[in-house]
Amino acid sequence: MISLLAIASLVFLFVALHGSLALHRTCSWKDGGDNRPDEHGYERYCAAEPVVYDHRFATYNCPDKGRPLVANWGYIYAAGLEFSTPCNNGGFAKDCSYTAWALCISQVAAGGPTGQTFIEVCYAMNEYDDCTWPTNFTEATLPYVVEAKHRACSWHDKGITDPISHGYSPFCTARRNDIVGPDHSEYKCLENKGIVVADYGFLRNDVLEYWTPHGHGGYDSDSQIKYYGVCIGDNTTEEGKQLHFEPLHVW
Numbered sequence: 001m002i003s004l005l006a007i008a009s010l011v012f013l014f015v016a017l018h019g020s021l022a023l024h025r026t027c028s029w030k031d032g033g034d035n036r037p038d039e040h041g042y043e044r045y046c047a048a049e050p051v052v053y054d055h056r057f058a059t060y061n062c063p064d065k066g067r068p069l070v071a072n073w074g075y076i077y078a079a080g081l082e083f084s085t086p087c088n089n090g091g092f093a094k095d096c097s098y099t100a101w102a103l104c105i106s107q108v109a110a111g112g113p114t115g116q117t118f119i120e121v122c123y124a125m126n127e128y129d130d131c132t133w134p135t136n137f138t139e140a141t142l143p144y145v146v147e148a149k150h151r152a153c154s155w156h157d158k159g160i161t162d163p164i165s166h167g168y169s170p171f172c173t174a175r176r177n178d179i180v181g182p183d184h185s186e187y188k189c190l191e192n193k194g195i196v197v198a199d200y201g202f203l204r205n206d207v208l209e210y211w212t213p214h215g216h217g218g219y220d221s222d223s224q225i226k227y228y229g230v231c232i233g234d235n236t237t238e239e240g241k242q243l244h245f246e247p248l249h250v251w
Contacts, residue, residue, distance in 0.1 A: 027103060027123035027131040029084065045093075046070070055139050068092035079136035081143070087127040095210035098132070100124050105133070105143055163229040171220070173227070174198060195219045198230070208232075 046062030046071055053059075053191050058073040069084050070092045076082045083103045086093035093101075106124035125131045137143070164170070172189030179186055183205065187198040197219050200208045210230045213220040220228075 024131075025131055027125065027135050028134065029124045030122060040053060050142055052142070058139075058142060062092070065092070065094065070134055073142055075135060076132055079138065081133040082105065083123075083125065085128060085130040088129070091127075097135070097210075100129065101127060103131075103133070146243075163231065168229050173198065176200070189219075209217055211224050 045228075046065045048060040048062045050060050051059040054080040056078070059069055060071040060073075063068055068091075070079060071083050073079075073081050079145035085091045086101050087096040089131075101185050102122050102124040123131065136251075172191045172195070174189050176185045177188055178184070182200040185199065186196050187200070188194040188196050195233065196211060198208060198210050202209065212218045213223065213225070213228050
């Protein structure tokens, strides 16, 4: 384990639920301004430390996700740090529900005690893109860890009122179907031949996850609709059984 007192820089990798299309480029988009992504409800996806080769190259692979490559140093050009694509061909992400990903580097503040005072800079990108950090790194200043996170649902389009009043049209109502007992469930659309739009307890215990409409395995992948809403109802009983988050309406 590397002592925090010896750390010259840190890299954090985050993921959000919204995005902006872009081509391969130098990282420049600051989603959410200069605030840290984890202040906006982001959750950890994985963490990776560099493996350095011949003092000129390094790879960052997440050990708890099958060791996918999330970043590399020295490959696209000497001293360049490249953020790998999450969801394009060979992308590192297993879940492409999250369309905006952010890369953050925390560096020791000028004049501050080494490893104790940090300045954090973050850049974001679309899930099908990659980008290169705008400044170069030597082996001595190379970020020692990359951490990936994704964000829980937080966007309320036009507030929290009925989506229909703001131009949304109903897609389906989904009821809970227990898969492995009440702690692991799927939500399948009643009107659309059992299409799964959400699950409970699979991402982690007690978490309700809303599936991606488009992208890999999306439930409405052929549609050109850009925005979707998800609402949960107040029904709590059916035949005497407790039903959390039921029914689930997808708009």
